[in-house]
Amino acid sequence: MKAVVHVGLKQGVLDPQGKAISDTLLRMGFDEVNGARIGKVIELDLEDIPADRAADRIKDMCEKLLANTVIEVYRYELLD
């Protein structure tokens, strides 16, 4: 089974990488850009385990490794 984990900065947390991207886009002439924020997507390839067990395990992975929950939020989807 596959799982997709989205990790992004919490609202209000400064995003220097996003700022660099929006500044660069503006400098390149993309005047319609008001801002940009960057997040990560982690696609996990997992053994087939029951969905409720998988959800618990993925939550655990997020809390322990994939996200820094002080400054980041995460969400995940389970795919077949």
Place this chain on the structure above:
Amino acid sequence: MKAVVHVGLKQGVLDPQGKAISDTLLRMGFDEVNGARIGKVIELDLEDIPADRAADRIKDMCEKLLANTVIEVYRYELLD
């Protein structure tokens, strides 16, 4: 308007960051993990412009800055 751009490595391109994550998850006891691949999500905040014009502009941003099309693929969604 908002746009969400997803950028990921092409299939077959080595993903050392994903490898590091899956190796670490395994070492932490998440034995159900077979692999991981990492991608980026860029949320763009844009001036309101017509959707077809926005699509052209975003494609241009991807080709010129947001994605390295030699090794990466991108896709985008326009939100209101």
